[in-house]
Amino acid sequence: MLYDPIMLSASQSEASSLLPTLERGTVFPRSDIQIHLRNHFKAKAYTSSSPLSGEVTISAQRDIRFDAIEVMLLGRSKTRTDGHRSPLESTHTFLKLMMPIPETLYPVPRVLEAGTTLSVPFNFVLPSFLTLNACTHRVDSDNARDHHLCPPPSIGSWGRGIWEKDDLAPQMAEIEYYIKARVWRLPDVQGPVVKIMEAFKPIQFLPAYAEDVPLSITKKDSLYRMARSKTMRKNLITAKIGKLTATGQKPRAIVMQPDGQVRAGTTAHIDLKFEPVSADTQPPKITGISSKVVAHTYYSAGAFNTLPNIGNFTADTAADRRGVYSKSVSLQAEPPKSVTWLTHESGRDSGYSSDTAPENTTSEEEACDAEEQQQQQHNRRKSSTLANIARPFRQQSPPLQPPSPPIHHTTTLQLPINLPTARKYFVPTFHSCIVSRVYTLHVSLAVASGPTTSSTLSLDLPIQIAVEAVAPDEKVGGRGPPSFEYAVEDAAVDELLGRRVLGTPEAEFQGTDGLPGYSVR
Numbered sequence: 001m002l003y004d005p006i007m008l009s010a011s012q013s014e015a016s017s018l019l020p021t022l023e024r025g026t027v028f029p030r031s032d033i034q035i036h037l038r039n040h041f042k043a044k045a046y047t048s049s050s051p052l053s054g055e056v057t058i059s060a061q062r063d064i065r066f067d068a069i070e071v072m073l074l075g076r077s078k079t080r081t082d083g084h085r086s087p088l089e090s091t092h093t094f095l096k097l098m099m100p101i102p103e104t105l106y107p108v109p110r111v112l113e114a115g116t117t118l119s120v121p122f123n124f125v126l127p128s129f130l131t132l133n134a135c136t137h138r139v140d141s142d143n144a145r146d147h148h149l150c151p152p153p154s155i156g157s158w159g160r161g162i163w164e165k166d167d168l169a170p171q172m173a174e175i176e177y178y179i180k181a182r183v184w185r186l187p188d189v190q191g192p193v194v195k196i197m198e199a200f201k202p203i204q205f206l207p208a209y210a211e212d213v214p215l216s217i218t219k220k221d222s223l224y225r226m227a228r229s230k231t232m233r234k235n236l237i238t239a240k241i242g243k244l245t246a247t248g249q250k251p252r253a254i255v256m257q258p259d260g261q262v263r264a265g266t267t268a269h270i271d272l273k274f275e276p277v278s279a280d281t282q283p284p285k286i287t288g289i290s291s292k293v294v295a296h297t298y299y300s301a302g303a304f305n306t307l308p309n310i311g312n313f314t315a316d317t318a319a320d321r322r323g324v325y326s327k328s329v330s331l332q333a334e335p336p337k338s339v340t341w342l343t344h345e346s347g348r349d350s351g352y353s354s355d356t357a358p359e360n361t362t363s364e365e366e367a368c369d370a371e372e373q374q375q376q377q378h379n380r381r382k383s384s385t386l387a388n389i390a391r392p393f394r395q396q397s398p399p400l401q402p403p404s405p406p407i408h409h410t411t412t413l414q415l416p417i418n419l420p421t422a423r424k425y426f427v428p429t430f431h432s433c434i435v436s437r438v439y440t441l442h443v444s445l446a447v448a449s450g451p452t453t454s455s456t457l458s459l460d461l462p463i464q465i466a467v468e469a470v471a472p473d474e475k476v477g478g479r480g481p482p483s484f485e486y487a488v489e490d491a492a493v494d495e496l497l498g499r500r501v502l503g504t505p506e507a508e509f510q511g512t513d514g515l516p517g518y519s520v521r
Contacts, residue, residue: 031060031112035179035201047258047470048151048208052124056181058197060112066196067110068184071099073124075151075205077175077435079299081321088321090301092434094134095151095177097124112183124179126205127151135433137303144307147431151207153467155297155437158204158425165260165425168295170325173435178202206260208469209428211253215310215462222312223296223440225460232274232284234450242276244284246445246457253464254417260425262418263468268441268461270413274341283341283409287454288446291415293463294328295426298436307431309438309462328442329424331417341409415443417463429464439463 037054046052056071075095080087099122112118128151135148156174158167182198217224227247231240248270255264268291274283298308300322313324419426429438441463448454 031058031064031197033058033181033183033197033199035181035199037179037201037203040203045204045206045259046126047206047467048126048128049470050126052122052126052179052203054122056120056122056199058112058118058120058183059116060114062114064112064196065110065185066112066183067186069101069106069120069181070184071101071120071122071179071181073097073099073126073177074180075175075177077152077432078173079301079434080172081299081301081323083321088301090434092303092432094130094433095127099124120181122179126177126207128208135303137433138305140306144305144431147307148304148433150209150430151205152430152432152435153207153427154203154205155427155435157202158427165423167425167427168327168329169297169427169437170299172323172325173297173299175432175435176202177205206256206258206427206467208258209430209466210469211255211466212429212464214250217462220311221309222314223309223438223460224462225458228457228459230447230455230457232447232449232455233453235453240277241281241449242274244447244455244457245273245275246459247271247273248443248459248461250462250464251417251441253466254419254426256426256428256465256467258467258470261421265419266417266463268415268417268443268463270415270443270445270459272411272413274409276407276409279406283411284447284449284455286336286339286413286445287448288333288444289336289413289415290330290333290444290446291417292328292330292442293417293419293426294326294440294442294460296438296440297325297327298438299323299325300434303433304431304436308436329420331420334415339411339413341411344408344410346406346408413445417441426465428467439465 034057035054036057037052040054052073056069058069073095074093074097077092077094078089080089082088101120105118105120107113107118130149130151132149135145139145139148152175154175154177155167155169156171157176158165179201180198181201183196185194185196187194215221215224217226226249227245229243229245232242232244233240248268251266251268254262254266257263272286276283296309298304298313300308300320302321308322308324313322426439427437430436439462441459441461443459443461445457446454447457
């Protein structure tokens with residue numbers, strides 16, 4: 001099996017669709033070549049370590065001389081971005097497995113006789129990881145490289161054929177896997193090889209993806225909003241009654257089955273904290289909760305050096321010829337349950353602080369209050385300039401800090417996440433060289449602070465979709481070859497627990513003070 005390195009091209013012919021090229025460029029259109037997959041059907045989705053076995057049948061209506069037959073498994077990603085004059089299409093072949101064909105299968109001489117059929121068997125195993133040649137460009141971290149060396153899932157093709165499900169992918173990004181068979185003939189004189197026949201067999205691939213570690217989100221990551229605060233008022237003209245802060249964490253990953261159904265859902269936890277101005281002020285009422293899952297598909301004409309969901313990806317997207325396509329899916333609304341608030345006494349030096357809240361928390365009311373405070377401080381400094389000059393040696397007292405509220409209230413909301421899979425196909429979270437897919441959970445809380453006053457707090461939390469790994473026995477019935485990871489693990493166990501005996505000392509160690517060695521038998 002051979003792999004080819006990363007290939008990025010912007011030519012129109014390389015980026016064209018595969019299926020319409022079945023008969024393009026053939027010398028003998030009447031000749032027939034077909035790919036037959038064993039135990040295959042149109043709605044079948046393959047996963048990591050799944051076997052792909054079958055045969056290629058070649059028949060001809062006349063005698064055809066040929067030199068070679070190739071059968072290969074290919075994985076390719078394709079993007080289309082806006083150019084100066086026309087769209088720029090780029091392709092990246094990250095997987096290329098060649099099936100070795102023994103010489104005994106070729107006829108002697110190498111001529112396809114009229115009315116005869118030649119069968120070429122093949123066997124592939126879909127990999128769990130790619131080779132280093134699949135990602136040779138520069139990256140800023142080993143984490144990005146590790147993600148790029150995982151095979152991405154098929155996207156852009158689940159809406160075709162019998163599936164007819166929306167995989168939330170744009171037309172600007174596509175990842176496809178297919179088996180390709182072709183018959184070649186070398187030219188008699190100097191020139192390119194002649195392609196006699198060619199056939200394609202597309203497959204749907206949903207590789208296994210484990211749950212990643214939680215992201216370290218900072219204020220520079222514009223995609224996520226982990227916390228938000230809002231000043232609460234009974235109405236527009238009254239003074240504020242307190243501050244409500246909502247904070248969320250990354251929920252556990254949603255685990256999918258290889259057939260696209262949900263294996264295990266997840267639950268999002270939203271922590272609420274209300275800091276009243278006075279101790280007799282009651283917490284606001286939660287009147288509604290709504291949520292939706294947003295799929296973000298990143299695509300680029302060149303390779304990604306970092307993970308696109310980290311940082312500010314939208315900056316200079318036109319100059320870098322890259323883009324992002326976001327599409328949301330509303331989740332079933334859960335009626336708000338009765339919320340139980342816990343009251344805590346605030347210490348003298350206590351104050352609410354969070355690692356994510358100060359970085360990713362901003363509200364319009366707080367912005368206005370901050371501007372007013374800055375203006376008041378500026379006026380005070382300006383008015384006290386003459387007094388400071390007249391009394392330069394007088395020690396100035398530090399500004400007074402506003403007193404912290406004597407109590408605060410906290411509660412936690414639990415929001416079950418159930419993906420609708422009837423008409424949607426959720427591919428796993430992945431990052432490849434030119435295409436990536438991540439998901440966010442958008443949660444909106446409707447809060448009533450008075451009889452006629454309501455507010456909304458919204459969070460954007462990271463959420464991962466993973467795919468469970470199927471045991472080899474479940475995929476091939478215990479008769480297929482072991483996976484590469486299983487073979488390496490089994491070899492390590494054999495090396496550790498292998499039988500070791502104390503051998504007879506060599507002649508050079510007999511009668512000396514040297515220690516004899518051990519041998520493995």
